[in-house]
Amino acid sequence: EPGLYIVAGPIGNLGDLTPRAAEILRRADVIAVEDTRVSAKLLRVAGADTPMVPYHDHSNESLRLRLVERMAGEAVALLSDAGTPLISDPGYKLVRDARAAGRFVTSLPGPSAAIAALTLSGLPTDRFLFMGFLPSKAKARDDALREVTGLRATLVFYESGARLAESLAAMAAALGDRDAAVVREISKRFEETATGTLSALAARYGDAPPRGEIVVVIGPPGEAPAASQDDADAALIAAMAHLP
């Protein structure tokens, strides 16, 4: 069927390419990619020789409109260098415009480092906010952190090794010294999850910036200590006093 196929790829382990993703990469008429050299490798794994076009959301609009035109009669696949397209990766404007034009749009779900890291962190998963990459300038970074200080949710950030220790310290300063996890190299040979308070993690990575790809997961602000049974009984009695 013609339309737009959002295809998730592996985040490090080529074995995580799903059979359905491989099939669409073979059968699509064209694949919109970030970097043709990176995606060529995955296409070989999938046994696909489908033509590729480089696509970014800041590519010129005429390229995007041409792709949306093609979706009327052809299957256009969207693939990122790693993981799920649109998640700190290009594609949002392509999906938006495909929808506006009434094209068929579907997703072939698969790995995303944010979700994998969340599941590895040991932190609450019932409510979380994906923060992507923090701004690189200190003031913009601190403003972004301050915006979410009161939020009762686990926070998920993409981060680079070079910036890690400085970011962890800034996070501790803005959010308080919460429990956190630094998750590296998911699905690869040197996968590692380090847990601890933000300040302990900042100290750990302070002298030696870690290699590889990194996700930082931070737990929600500390809960007030649980009420004792006596407190609960007192509250119940007070509430019942107001019953008719």
Ligand code: SAM
């Ligand atoms: N679209 C991708 C996804 O769904 O995960 C994310 C793309 S973003 C440009 C790349 C960032 O994702 C890296 O800098 C790193 O923070 C994170 N990342 C990607 N692969 C990872 C892995 N195997 N382990 C840990 N983090 C990873």
